[in-house]
Amino acid sequence: MGIADRLVNAEREHSSFVYVMAGIAALNGLLFGFDVGVISGALLYIDQTFTLSPFLEGVVTSSVLVGAMIGAATGGTLADRFGRRRLTLAGAIVFFVGSFGMALSPTIEWLIAWRVIEGVAVGVASIVGPLLISETAPSDIRGALGFLQQLMITIGILLAYVVNYAFAPEFLGIVGWRWMLWFGAVPAAILAAGTYFLPESPRWLIENDRIDEARAVLSRVRGTDDIDEEIEHIRDVSETEAEGDLSDLLEPWVRPALIVGVGLAVIQQVSGINTIIYYAPTILSNIGFGDIASIVGTVGVGTVNVLLTVVAILLVDRVGRRPLLLVGTGGMTVMLGILGLGFFLPGLSGVVGYVTLGSMIGYVGFYAISLGPVFWLLISEIYPLRIRGTAEGVASVFNWGANFLVALTFLPLINRLGEGPSFWLLGGFCLLAFVFIYSRVPETMGRSLEDIEADLRENAMVGPDQERSPDPASND
Ligand code: BGC
DSSP: OOOOHHHHHHSSSSHHHHHHHHHHHHHHHHHHHHHHHHHHHHHHHHHHHHTHHHHHHHHHHHHHHHHHHHHHHHHHHHHHHOHHHHHHHHHHHHHHHHHHHTTTTTSSSHHHHHHHHHHHHHHHHHHHHHHHHHHHSSSGGHHHHHHHHHHHHHHHHHHHHHHHHHSSEEEEEEEHHHHHHHHHHHHHHHHHHHHHGOOOOOHHHHHHHOOOHHHHHHHHHHHOOHHHHHHHHHHHHTTTTOOOOOOGGSTTTTHHHHHHHHHHHHHHHHHHHHHHHHHHHHHHHTTOOHHHHHHHHHHHHHHHHHHHHHHHHHHHEEEEEEEEHHHHHHHHHHHHHHHHHHHTTTTHHHHHHHHHHHHHHHHHHHHHHTTTHHHHHHTTSOGGGHHHHHHHHHHHHHHHHHHHHHHHHHHHHHHHHHOOOOHHHHHHHHHHHHHHHHHHOOOTTTHHHHHHHHHHHHTTTOGGOOOOOGGGGGGO
C-alpha cells in the first residue's frame, strides 16, 4: 500500500462536503443522459413542424454525437488548461443556451446546428464530471462517488422519458418537441448554479502551483487540516513531470492505459447498449407488445438501468472494478444470446415474448453494474496526472465515435442480417469484451491515483497479474 493510500484511508469519517461536491459534479451526467433520452420522443413530433426524410431524421439524432466528439476532443485539454470547475460552468451555459436554441429553431438546419452545439456541451460534460470527482474523492470511496455521474446519466434518460410523455404532443399551443428540447435548460441551470458551491480539483490546483487554494479545498473535502503529506505526495508526482500533451499518450509506459481506455470506450458502445436505449419500444412492439405495454417496457428498462447503477455504487469499493466488469459482460453475453434466440422461435407473443423482454431487461441490468459506470470511472483513474484530462478526452472521443457508428449501422444491420443474428453479433462483442477485460484491465479499487500512476511507470498495469489485495482498511 502506498503512502497516499494510507493517508487517504486514515480518514474514515468523510466530510459531508465531499458528497456534496461529487453530487454537484455528477450533475454533468444529468445533461448527458437527458440529451440521450429526449431525442427519441422529440423525433416523433418534429415532423409536425418540418419535413423530415429518414436521412434527416438520422442527422437530427446523430448530430449531437458529432458535437460530443468535438466536446470530448477539446474538453480534456481545456480542462487541463482552465481547470475543471470553470469548464463545468462553461458546459452548463452552452447547454442552457443550446436548449433554447433548439426549442426556438425556425428551420431544420437551425435545429441541427443547435444540436451540434448542444453535443459539444454533452461531450465536455462526459469527461469533466468524472475528472473532478476522481481527483477530489478519497480513494476508498472514489468508485462510489465516480459512479454518481453514471447514476445521473441514467436518471437523465429516465427524466427525458417522463418529459417526453408529459409534453406530447402539445402544451399552451406550442408543439411538444419544442418543450421537450427546451426542458434541458432546467438541469443545465441547476448545474450552473451548483458550480458556485463546487471546488476546483486540488490536484489541478497543485499542478498549477496554486498550493494555498489546493490546501483549502483539500482540508474541506477531507474534513481535516492534516493534509500536508497528501499535498506533498501529489506535488512530488506533479513536479517530476513536465506539462504533457497528446504525443505523451503514445509513450511506451502510458500505452497500457491508452489501450485500456480506448478499448473500453469502443467496447461500451459496440456491446450495443444504445440499440436498446434507442430502439426498446420498436423491439418491444415487434415482439408483439401493444403501444402502452411498449412504453411501460421502455420505462421499465430505464428504471432497471437506474436501480442497478445504485447497486453498482454499493459494490464498487467493496468488490472492485474488475469483478463488476467481468460479471457484467459475462451476463450481457448470455442475455444477448437469449434475446437473439427469441427471434428464431415461432410466435414471439406469450412465454417467448416475456422471456425476450426479460433478457432485454437482464442485459440492461448487467450493463448497469459494469460497462456503464466502470468505463467512465476507469478513464478518470488510470492516466498520469499531467495528461489526465487530455487522455480522458481521447477515450471519450472514441466512445462518442463508436456510439455514432453503432447508431448509423444498427438498423441497416438488422435489415441485412435479421434481428436474431444482429443481437448475437452484439453478444459476440460482449464475449470479446470479457476476454479483453480479463487480460488487460487493472484493478484500481482503494488505491490512490498517484499509486496507480506508479504502477503504470513500473510497467505493472497488466490486468489480472497486477491484481493485488486492496488496502483492508479501505473496505470496512
Ligand atoms: C453510455 C451511453 C449510454 C448510457 C446508458 C453511458 O455510460 O456512455 O452511451 O446511453 O450509459 O445508461
